[in-house]
Amino acid sequence: MEARWLEAFVAVAEELHFGRAAQRLHMAQSPLSQTIRRLETHVGAPLFDRNTRSVALTPAGTALLPMAYRVLRDVALATAAAQAASGRVHGIVRIGFSGAFNHLTLPRLARAIRRELPDIDLELISRISTGEGLTKLRNGTIDIAFVGLPIGSSPAVSSRLISRTEMGAVVPEDHPLADETSISVAQLEDDDFLSMPLDGSSAMADVLMRCGIAAGFRPRVVQEITDPYMLLTFVATGMGVSIVAEDLAPILPRGARWIPLNDQTQYMYHGIAWMTDEHSAAVEAVLTLSERILPTPAVTPHTPQ
Template sequence: MEIRWLEAFVVVAEELHFGRAAQRLHVAQSPLSQTIRRLEASIGADLFERNTRSVSLTPAGRALLPKAYRVIQDLALATDAARTASGAVHGTVRIGFSGAFNHLTLPVLARSIRRELPEIDLQLVSRVRTGDGVAKLRNGTLDLAFVGLPLVADDIDSRLIARTRLGAVVPIDHPLADAPSLVARQLADDDFLSMPVDGSSAMTEALLRCCIAAGFRPRITQEVTDPYIMLTLVAAGLGVTIAAEDLASIMPRGARWIPLDDAPLFMLHGIGWMADEQSSALRAVLRLSEAILPTPPD
């Protein structure tokens, strides 16, 4: 068995499509299929169910996938350790972010990494909500993720990088659009837009916490996965939402962020990483992040 066979298996397992996997690997589809066949022959079991319309993992494939991630990660760590011994910081750091929520934090960190750590291959992965980030850190497809805090995950370390006050976002033709401030209870009869309510979004948890503290449960009529699209739908008049103040500077035309007079509630922004396994490249990025995105005072 060769490591490149496992690497090919992982990409096919992530894409569940041989054509897209071949594009990611920069190979033709036929050699990729042959590589998977060799791996299956080596193991003695089929790893994928294939037909003309879909590809799916077999029980053997599902059992192999987390182990394959681990083998690839262990090889990367071993390679990294050897490079570190030479005194240079090399390697890949994959950072997950959600989008608009990170418009103030991601650019400054990414620019600093490219400037201060030019030998590190920085890969940015978008549309990663807090729950997705935790899952991807655990399966080894991310090294660092922008997350909402607190995290309930003993195997993941995290650090606070920003604390921003929550406010209301309303359409400009909303009866309260010209108010200098308001209390959340005034929105109790409105339709709400939110990020997914499946537990994957810290922003949704903050919205619910804010409304429940004001004595009502919001009537969420639409969920969206992109934070800027959520603001855009508010601007279109489809409802209101609760969002952190750092989004006020990128509010689309037709929407307005208004501070809340309720007892202050905050969105806690952080970064998270696996507690037990850190490459020298990730350690260097974490050290740099402490200077670029310091933990705010209480």
């Protein structure tokens, strides 16, 4: 079994489309199909159910996928170790981030990597929520994830706090409270709320619900939105209000206002996460650099560790 066979298999498994997988691998579709057939012959079982409209993993393909990730990760680690012996850090580092939440932090880190670690190829994967980031870390498809904290206690995944921002209300510009200098969350009890997904994958959604419950009510969420900037845009259209971190205030779309809260301060905690043991010298170099570029703020009694 060749590593390139597994690379082809992982690409098709993730894309579930031979054309997109071939484009991702910079090869024609026919050689890709031949490679998958060679792998299927080698393992003695079909890995994909194919028809003219869809591609799906078979039970054999589903069983092979996590092992393929592990083999490719081990190959990458071995290659990086050999390159590190030359005295320079080489490799690919894949960073997952949500988008709007990271407009202050990701550019600083990315510029520093390109400036100080020029032999590292940086891949940025957008629209990754905290929950998705942790899943992708564990299956090896990204190396570092920007996340909301806390992320739970798993020894396999490490994390570090990089910023703490106050929560505030965001309302349409024609809302009765739009011109207030500060408000309490209780004043929004009768409003419709817009939220990031409430399935546990979004730290900001968790903070929104915590703010409402602390004010004595459960926010009435009328729509869940996966993209934080689109959430702000929907508020600007008048579809509802929300509770968001202050670092989103500078990028509000026209038609929305951010208002500080005068309740007991609630915070959004931002961090980065990575696999504790299974990472390359390139990832280690980026993590070390991040400690200087995005240092951990002073710890308070309410700050996640």
